[in-house]
Amino acid sequence: MNPTPKSLPLPAAERLAGIRRGIEKEGLRVLPSGHLALTPHPAALGSALTHPHITTDYSESQLELITGARLGVDECLQELQHIHQYTLRSMAAVGEEMIWASSMPCHLPTDETIPLGRYGSSHSGRSKSVYRMGLGHRYGRRMQTISGIHYNWSLPGVSSEEYFALIRNFRRHAFVLLYLFGASPALSTCFVEGREHRLEPLGDSGRTLYLPHATSLRMGRLGYQSDAQASINVSYNGLEGYANSLHQALTQPYPAYEQLGIRNPGGDYNQLGTSLLQIENEFYGTIRPKRTTRTCERPLHALRERGVEYVEVRLMDLDPFEPLGINSTTMRMLDVFLLHCLLTDSPPDSPEEIVQLKHNQHLAAERGREPGLQLLRGQDRVALVDWAAQVLQECAPMAAALDATHATTAYSDALAQARQRVAQPQTTPSARVLDDMRRLHGNSFEQFGLTQSLWAREHLLGLPWSEAQQAQFVQFAQTSVQAQQAIEAADIGTFEEWRQRYMDPAALG
16 A cells, blocks of 8 residues: 655745756757768857857767756746757758757767767866767767756755655656656667667558657667666665765776776777766766766765755656747646655665666656556555556645746646646657657658657747847857867866876765
């Protein structure tokens, strides 16, 4: 049995009004043919190393668009729109590239042809490229071209201990978000070339693979997964335990990576280090505790020194039916869900529960819409839809409190839509993607992705854009280039000396 969990008192309205949320949105640059663009990061977008809003993720061809931490949902979404508008206008001025609308990648070239992100000649810039080289060796470059949306969230007055309680509940109930917002039930055959998989062909062309009830292949076994990382048993019972387990993964040698070596015989770098994780960001998870870092500070050191500042939700797929990849209704539902995770009783996790949660995540990602699908809850098996309905029912007071704080009904409306999706699986994004592919695109994932990418591009290019907005973003770009040049000019010593200092276990705190 799972009795209705205890809820803590709702925070006062002034605290709820202080919720901040920010978005980091990844997206591949693609050609009108639907193939990956192999051109350098567009010059008009400034320096990928130092620009506050526009950078690259893994690949030179993979944009990352970043908002600030905003008090308003609409304010945050508007900022994301403006960043998109400038980015697409800059791309349109020099060619026909667009931003791929789906989380699973477009048609990809051979693995070694996918270009790594480049960040200039500074020690910190070079380290970013070497890190990406290491990821390519460890997991393959194709896996790194998967894109998603990260949702950064904070509430004033929350302690590190309370954030970890939120994280534990988030991991327990992450299946709800995979069901509601997963939008990657299919992929291009090129993505799994040479890999074992259990996907089925969609249609007769052999170019699209899928699972009939999948919600998010991105978050399933074919997504951000690795055998090496499967051995990392991270507990979220508190900052000290979390930091210690991450510290171990960052300092524990891993035989296969030791064999690869830091440099190849020609002297070029293969990776930053030979431990299980090169750096903190390599640890894949559905949610992370975060703290803003200072220049050249290790993230783990920042967490240990100053505690958790916000959480980063990492399991959200790009919504290909939204020009920006996400909309305000989804953001409000995330706010409600995270508040529920924070305010609901959150017992400590255990190694057994951590294994169970991974099992539930894979089931929800690969079979989430399957009628009658059951997840593990302690000693019990419970229908996904029943458990999801229960969680969403418990979210009602949180939605009502946020509505009252903002004098709106938008939060309760977002919750109502979520509850409708649980009752009607055909209304989920993953079901709609498959339906569109079948009806309109000859069962082709690539054709669907290209159509949605073109639609989003034309929609965003057609929105009003002022000279003042253009001037502001041109200034951002120019300032970022100057900042990169200043970093390069200030470097002292060799890159190897810098790498050894940065990778020194003492830097982890």
